[in-house]
Amino acid sequence: MTQLATARWPGIANTPRTPLKARIAKSILQPTVNRVPVRLTFADGTSWGAGSPGSPEMRVVRPKAFFARLGADTKIGFGEAYMAGDWTTGEGTDLADLLTPFAERMSTIVPVPLQKFRVFVDKKLPHAQRNSVEGSKKNIEAHYDLSNDLFAQFLDPTMSYSAAWFESAEQDLESAQLRKIDGILDQAGVTEGTRVLEIGSGWGALAIRAAQRGATVTTITISTEQAALAKERFAEAGVDVDLQLVDYRDVTGEYDAIVSVEMIEAVGEEYWPTYFATIDRLLAPGGKVSIQAITMEHHRYLQTRNSYGWIQKYIFPGGLIPSLDAIDHTLAEHTSLAVTDRRSLGQDYARTLREWREAFNAHWETIHAQGFDETFRRMWEFYLAYCEAGFGVGYIDVFQIQIQRPDAHTSKEA
Structure with missing residues (x-):
């Protein structure tokens, strides 16, 4: 060494x-x-x-x-x-x-x-990684603020860092990511004039797509690095998006649609009630929610929810994957909301991760020149391959989940 x-x-x-x-x-x-x-x-x-x-x-x-x-x-x-x-x-x-x-x-x-x-x-989750307002910022910065240039080397041009949704074996990653985004927006009923809140901006791809539909878009993040690049991308796309550097707990207002892509994994079990209660508080009557969430089977979640693993130590501090049952239970206990639709993108995520890993390895010399060493390369390669294997065999899954107030859903169906 x-x-x-x-x-x-x-x-x-x-x-x-x-x-x-x-x-x-x-x-x-x-x-x-x-x-x-x-x-x-x-x-x-x-x-x-x-x-x-x-x-x-x-x-x-x-x-x-x-x-x-x-x-x-x-x-x-x-x-x-x-x-x-x-x-x-x-x-x-x-x-x-x-x-x-x-x-x-x-x-x-x-x-x-x-x-x-x-x-x-099993080691217990470190107290320092609790997803309080202060802790969440530190946890997010540890991964997402590594370097915008790093992520640009292996993500597609949309800079989407979540599962794509492939229509065919021939479809490229960029168009599959746009299809994923459209799936979220459709599930949340986003059209012209819709007041949209996005919890977790990423690098702005979903906010841009929503604004291009004619929606009024507010997107929030606690990553200063992501926010800086997202603002540049909004200007390049010629869209008007209200980007706020704020924790989800501090958001105010009323929104017809609330969307959140692979954000819940960074919330922490302790704060799931607060996360969903906040969504409930901000959602307008008749509004819809669509979240994309990585999940695992409930019995596995119960076995691992209090244990500290490699991913949490090196990749996503404070991270915890929920089960669908845990989401249902939290909604029932702490909100007026319920799941009304969902679709799995698990196999799509396995393919997404493989394409990211191939791009990461292909551009390693450029990444290395940015100051990342060989240990980082092996860490990142293990992370991407480890997750790919998990999604590939169904040990973990990812869903686009529609959430509404049951009375609104029932009245519409009637």
């Missing part, structure tokens, strides 16, 4: 010294891998796994460090070991393809008798 890497990535540069835990991790991993159609190979020629010669290969470069990280922190150590270069993919193996068999078996990969020890493995 270089001195720069040591200063920037102390948890990666310094290998944990946990010989007993390392031996335990090794004793658990071997029988686990032997049930998965992959090959885990070592420099001495030994190999584990149930895979054939053509199966995805995981090459353990530094076994001692790999097992030490896995033993020290099971949930975080695997990703950290990839960041450190303790393991990598074999020649011709795509990282997402390697992670997919593990994602398919996520619920059963740990033997049932050992699952009762989960309480001793």
Whole structure:
């Protein structure tokens, strides 16, 4: 490791010294891998796994460090070991393809008798990552304010950082992102004259599309970097959008349509009641809401909602994925709203993530020149591939969810 890497990535540069835990991790991993159609190979020629010669290969470069990280922190150590270069993919193996068999078996990969020890493995979410008004700003800045130029290297021209919605295998990412945006706007009933509130501006693509429909658009964000570029994009598109640097809890007014794309994951379970109650307070009579939300099955959400993982440590501090049941329950308990329609874009997200990762790798030299180092590259590659595998096998999903007041929906149907 270089001195720069040591200063920037102390948890990666310094290998944990946990010989007993390392031996335990090794004793658990071997029988686990032997049930998965992959090959885990070592420099001495030994190999584990149930895979054939053509199966995805995981090459353990530094076994001692790999097992030490896995033993020290099971949930975080695997990703950290990839960041450190303790393991990598074999020649011709795509990282997402390697992670997919593990994602398919996520619920059963740990033997049932050992699952009762989960309480001793899971770390609780750090208090510092609570999504209070101050905490939310810090959490958002940690990811979205990295660099607009970084995101421009792998996102499509709309700068949409969420699942696209592909109509066909031939459709390109940009038009699939516009289709996704139109799906949200249609679900929220946005037409000429609609008063629209967008919670979470991103880099402005949805606000631009809504304004082009003739809507009166207010969009809010707490990311100063995103806001600066979004304003430039509004000017280039020739649209009038009211962009406010404000937390969702502090918004006032009344809106016919409220939209929010992959924002709820950054809200935190503690604040879901506040988030949805705020939407309820701001929604005009007869209005519609459309949110795009990453979800997981309810039993998985219950198992993981209080645990701290690699994604939260390195990518999305304060992040938590809800279940559809959790959303329904929060709406019922804290609002006058209910879900009235939804559609899944899970497989579309897997494809979106693969295209992002391919673009990220293709433009790595430009990204590297912006000041991002090799550890960052491996972190970002693992993040994109890890998520792609999860969506690809359905371990996680993403939905466009329409929400209304049931009386308004019923009267319209009648």
